[in-house]
Amino acid sequence: xxxxxxxxxxxxxxxxxxxxxxxxxxxxxxxxxxxxxxxxxxxxxxxxxxxxxxxxxxxxxxxxxxxxxxxxxxxxxxxxxxxxxxxxxxxxxxxxxxxxxxxxxxxxxxxxxxxxxxxxxxxxxxxxxxxxxxxxxxxxxxxxxxxxxxxxxxxxxxxxxxxxxxxxxxxxxxxxxxxxxxxxxxxxxxxxxxxxxxxxxxxxxxxxxxxxxxxxxxxxxxxxxxxxxxxxxxxxxxxxxxxxxxxxxxxxxxxxxxxxxxxxxxxxxxxxxxxxxxxxxxxxxxxxxxxxxxxxxxxxxxxxxxxxxxxxxxxxxxxxxxxxxxxxxxxxxxxxxxxxxxxxxxxxxxxxxxxxxxxxxxxxxxxxxxxxxxxxxxxxxxxxxxxxxxxxxxxxxxxxxxxxxxxxxxxxxxxxxxxxxxxxxxxxxxxxxxxxxxxxxxxxxxxxxxxxxxxxxxxxxxxxxxxxxxxxxxxxxxxxxxxxxxxxxxxxxxxxxxxxxxxxxxxxxxxxxxxxxxxxxxxxxxxxxxxxxxxxxxxxxxxxxxxxxxxxxxxxxxxxxxxxxx
Amino acid sequence: xxxxxxxxxxxxxxxxxxxxxxxxxxxxxxxxxxxxxxxxxxxxxxxxxxxxxxxxxxxxxxxxxxxxxxxxxxxxxxxxxxxxxxxxxxxxxxxxxxxxxxxxxxxxxxxxxxxxxxxxxxxxxxxxxxxxxxxxxxxxxxxxxxxxxxxxxxxxxxxxxxxxxxxxxxxxxxxxxxxxxxxxxxxxxxxxxxxxxxxxxxxxxxxxxxxxxxxxxxxxxxxxxxxxxxxxxxxxxxxxxxxxxxxxxxxxxxxxxxxxxxxxxxxxxxxxxxxxxxxxxxxxxxxxxxxxxxxxxxxxxxxxxxxxxxxxxxxxxxxxxxxxxxxxxxxxxxxxxxxxxxxxxxxxxxxxxxxxxxxxxxxxxxxxxxxxxxxxxxxxxxxxxxxxxxxxxxx
Numbered sequence: 001x002x003x004x005x006x007x008x009x010x011x012x013x014x015x016x017x018x019x020x021x022x023x024x025x026x027x028x029x030x031x032x033x034x035x036x037x038x039x040x041x042x043x044x045x046x047x048x049x050x051x052x053x054x055x056x057x058x059x060x061x062x063x064x065x066x067x068x069x070x071x072x073x074x075x076x077x078x079x080x081x082x083x084x085x086x087x088x089x090x091x092x093x094x095x096x097x098x099x100x101x102x103x104x105x106x107x108x109x110x111x112x113x114x115x116x117x118x119x120x121x122x123x124x125x126x127x128x129x130x131x132x133x134x135x136x137x138x139x140x141x142x143x144x145x146x147x148x149x150x151x152x153x154x155x156x157x158x159x160x161x162x163x164x165x166x167x168x169x170x171x172x173x174x175x176x177x178x179x180x181x182x183x184x185x186x187x188x189x190x191x192x193x194x195x196x197x198x199x200x201x202x203x204x205x206x207x208x209x210x211x212x213x214x215x216x217x218x219x220x221x222x223x224x225x226x227x228x229x230x231x232x233x234x235x236x237x238x239x240x241x242x243x244x245x246x247x248x249x250x251x252x253x254x255x256x257x258x259x260x261x262x263x264x265x266x267x268x269x270x271x272x273x274x275x276x277x278x279x280x281x282x283x284x285x286x287x288x289x290x291x292x293x294x295x296x297x298x299x300x301x302x303x304x305x306x307x308x309x310x311x312x313x314x315x316x317x318x319x320x321x322x323x324x325x326x327x328x329x330x331x332x333x334x335x336x337x338x339x340x341x342x343x344x345x346x347x348x349x350x351x352x353x354x355x356x357x358x359x360x361x362x363x364x365x366x367x368x369x370x371x372x373x374x375x376x377x378x379x380x381x382x383x384x385x386x387x388x389x390x391x392x393x394x395x396x397x398x399x400x401x402x403x404x405x406x407x408x409x410x411x412x413x414x415x416x417x418x419x420x421x422x423x424x425x426x427x428x429x430x431x432x433x434x435x436x437x438x439x440x441x442x443x444x445x446x447x448x449x450x451x452x453x454x455x456x457x458x459x460x461x462x463x464x465x466x467x468x469x470x471x472x473x474x475x476x477x478x479x480x481x482x483x484x485x486x487x488x489x490x491x492x493x494x495x496x497x498x499x500x501x502x503x504x505x506x507x508x509x510x511x512x513x514x515x516x517x518x519x520x521x522x523x524x525x526x527x528x529x530x531x532x533x534x535x536x537x538x539x540x541x542x543x544x545x546x547x548x549x550x551x552x553x554x555x556x557x558x559x560x561x562x563x564x565x566x
Numbered sequence: 567x568x569x570x571x572x573x574x575x576x577x578x579x580x581x582x583x584x585x586x587x588x589x590x591x592x593x594x595x596x597x598x599x600x601x602x603x604x605x606x607x608x609x610x611x612x613x614x615x616x617x618x619x620x621x622x623x624x625x626x627x628x629x630x631x632x633x634x635x636x637x638x639x640x641x642x643x644x645x646x647x648x649x650x651x652x653x654x655x656x657x658x659x660x661x662x663x664x665x666x667x668x669x670x671x672x673x674x675x676x677x678x679x680x681x682x683x684x685x686x687x688x689x690x691x692x693x694x695x696x697x698x699x700x701x702x703x704x705x706x707x708x709x710x711x712x713x714x715x716x717x718x719x720x721x722x723x724x725x726x727x728x729x730x731x732x733x734x735x736x737x738x739x740x741x742x743x744x745x746x747x748x749x750x751x752x753x754x755x756x757x758x759x760x761x762x763x764x765x766x767x768x769x770x771x772x773x774x775x776x777x778x779x780x781x782x783x784x785x786x787x788x789x790x791x792x793x794x795x796x797x798x799x800x801x802x803x804x805x806x807x808x809x810x811x812x813x814x815x816x817x818x819x820x821x822x823x824x825x826x827x828x829x830x831x832x833x834x835x836x837x838x839x840x841x842x843x844x845x846x847x848x849x850x851x852x853x854x855x856x857x858x859x860x861x862x863x864x865x866x867x868x869x870x871x872x873x874x875x876x877x878x879x880x881x882x883x884x885x886x887x888x889x890x891x892x893x894x895x896x897x898x899x900x901x902x903x904x905x906x907x908x909x910x911x912x913x914x915x916x917x918x919x920x921x922x923x924x925x926x927x928x929x930x931x932x933x934x935x936x937x938x939x940x941x942x943x944x945x946x947x948x949x950x951x952x953x954x955x956x957x958x959x960x961x
Contacts, residue, residue, distance in 0.1 A: 040650065041649050042650075059957050059960045063960075123825070125822075125826060140826055140827075143748035150811060234812065234813075234814055247643060248637055248639045248640045248643050251671065251949070252646050252675060255643070255646070335849065336825050345846075351613070352609070416647060420647060426658035508644050508659075509633040509640060509644070510631065510633050512633075512634060516634075520607065520635075523815055523818055524607040524609065524817040524818075524821075525607075525608070525818070525821050526817075526845070529609055
């Protein structure tokens with residue numbers, strides 16, 4: 001039995017090593033070589049620092065770097081503060097389980113779809129401006145950079161609308177593991193304000209539980225391409241977008257500074273994470289003195305209310321953005337300053353039918369395959385841990401998070417070169433593989449806790465009745481864990497549907513999905529067609545979440561204990 | 567098209583296509599799927615290419631899969647990364663909708679298959695004399711390495727309900743923008759259309775436009791561009807958003823026109839306004855205008871990469887695009903509205919009648935409205951110009 005467990009662990013380790021680690025390492029390597037002057041296809045074979053000099057001389061590169069740091073770190077810090085504040089203000093009212101439910105739409109909608117909707121809501125001729133136009137007597141939209149603004153504020157709002165719900169969910173899950181009520185009661189009895197108990201007692205215990213997810217948010221905010229393309233400034237854009245443009249420049253020699261830029265992007269993310277680590281250490285040291293001074297901080301309460309208000313305003317804007325996508329997809333003429341379309345039509349759906357049918361088909365195939373692979377691997381990994389009766393080593397946890405912490409643009413170009421050499425470049429297989437790199441971590445993270453929380457007596461009873469390890473997995477664990485497995489699959493679908501860069505780079509553009517089409521079309525003239533794609537793009541994860549809720553409820557309709565939030 | 571008319575005499579000198587092998591090409595192409603890499607930001611073009619696929623499938627058993635690009639350079643990068651990885655056969659790109667600088671880059675790097683144009687049966691409808699618009703792409707000789715498919719001519723549109731008198735020349739845009747601050751913009755010059763806006767001004771303002779036809783030199787650049795920068799420095803403060811940001815491409819700008827955020831948009835397609843009205847993406851009152859001295863025009867081409875997996879299919883598609891019936895369908899404003907690249911003198915009565923029967927629209931200019939066609943500068947000018955613009959105006 002022990003040897004069986006070792007075999008399984010070995011197989012999982014090999015699969016993760018060859019399928020997950022090797023592509024990332026090779027991809028990084030193939031990006032590093034041109035970053036230091038080696039690109040045999042262009043006849044460059046000597047290592048040098050020239051690409052870095054070229055990179056530094058590119059116009060706008062410094063502004064791009066500053067913009068990346070400002071929008072990435074700014075939006076992450078603000079999201080974190082607002083999510084913590086809102087969790088403090090709302091925690092009593094929304095328990096872990098139910099709280100998650102109304103956040104689901106915000107988690108499920110892909111970044112690109114949210115960005116497209118938000119671009120319309122915030123634009124000078126957008127929904128908010130149209131609501132103001134009549135009372136203010138505007139006949140022309142104001143000449144105001146409210147999207148694509150040079151400060152990247154619209155981009156930060158977009159990132160915050162997507163990241164705050166994620167952080168809230170993570171925080172609520174973390175709070176479930178802490179005796180919050182007891183600490184709060186104790187703190188209040190000692191005369192501390194609610195907000196200050198939160199900051200001085202609860203956040204320090206919460207932080208280790210949410211540190212990795214915060215880093216993931218930071219890495220995404222520093223390196224995202226799809227949101228920045230739609231909402232961010234364009235001349236110059238944030239670094240990740242600039243690097244993508246250099247990779248696709250007609251002048252092929254640009255591949256060298258572009259690769260250097262990709263490595264720089266990776267460095268920026270590392271530096272960002274290091275900065276957060278340093279801030280954590282500093283806060284721990286300074287915070288101790290502050291704690292000892294014992295201030296009761298009653299003046300803090302309005303801050304919590306403000307955080308709650310801002311979070312609700314942001315989420316309302318996000319909801320408006322989602323609604324606007326659906327409205328545009330059935331509009332015909334809808335010009336400024338009309339609040340609702342002047343004429344409605346199903347024509348946008350008909351005009352683009354051929355396109356969206358193909359994209360929808362591809363998206364479904366990619367999601368099904370990448371989620372199936374990721375789920376199988378995750379179950380094998382967790383079962384391997386069970387059989388070895390060992391917990392997860394720190395390095396294994398880091399391994400799972402690795403693809404989420406590295407910026408995609410840092411290794412995807414190189415990974416494409418690797419895939420081309422293997423002869424799978426531009427195929428659906430390559431895209432599934434690349435998507436699974438990002439789907440697997442989320443599936444794994446979602447599934448780990450419920451898996452460990454499984455009542456061991458069930459498995460022990462099955463073993464006592466003579467069930468083999470395989471039968472215990474198949475007949476006991478998987479059915480009992482159906483609900484968390486379905487949830488993990490739904491999250492996997494949402495992650496797969498949202499992938500932009502991996503699909504674009506690995507598919508050589510030949511595997512159009514709802515996301516790649518929506519982003520491409522968002523730089524086009526027809527907002528109605530974009531509405532069609534973005535609506536479908538958002539609908540798919542919603543449907544997956546719906547199924548994850550319905551399937552266990554139906555299958556377990558006569559099993560009261562399995563219908564809960566296992 | 568006028569150029570092709572003028573060069574009629576040269577037609578007799580054009581080489582006779584080697585048609586004997588065409589049947590072999592058709593046989594080889596049957597059953598292939600051609601990955602046509604073309605900019606995907608224009609739904610009309612996308613629909614037209616979907617129609618092309620249906621037709622070639624029915625006629626030749628060749629399916630066209632449109633790989634929608636946000637920028638043509640993506641396809642070039644794909645081919646170079648394939649060569650980097652040693653993929654010299656079975657590449658992922660079969661056919662590219664290509665323009666001057668990308669064509670020059672691929673031609674110089676030997677990344678193209680060909681010459682193949684003379685082998686296409688429908689090449690007989692083209693004027694392939696040395697100086698015709700179909701033989702020179704941005705002053706770079708085509709030499710049969712890319713096949714024409716649509717005519718492009720730079721035009722502006724305005725919403726006549728908002729703007730009665732649009733600026734009459736590029737120079738006049740400065741005063742117009744001063745009178746209407748924030749209502750004029752152009753796509754970012756990193757985009758082809760934004761670069762064309764600058765080139766249009768350069769051709770109009772250059773002391774000696776003839777130097778633009780030769781590769782750029784430092785001296786020629788400094789002397790020729792100085793009036794352009796004076797003009798642009800005067801224009802920029804009154805641009806939309808104070809010139810701090812620009813729309814990504816002409817489609818985004820067209821949406822800004824539709825939203826009423828700006829008053830002027832531009833396109834490389836004289837029928838784009840009429841087509842936009844028909845699709846409900848532009849106000850009914852949109853009209854086309856061109857600067858008095860005429861505008862830049864060129865022909866769009868398709869090219870086949872050296873490692874294309876479906877070379878025969880790609881040639882069949884390139885040939886189908888040149889069919890008079892295809893070109894007439896393409897010129898229909900209800901379809902695409904792009905002007906034909908064929909030489910009218912070579913068309914028979916039936917084909918000519920198909921062109922004459924096409925519908926018209928108040929937003930569709932006649933050829934006479936469009937004024938003279940100005941020659942594209944050598945691509946090195948565009949590269950140099952956009953780089954210099956970025957250095958001057960992007961902090």
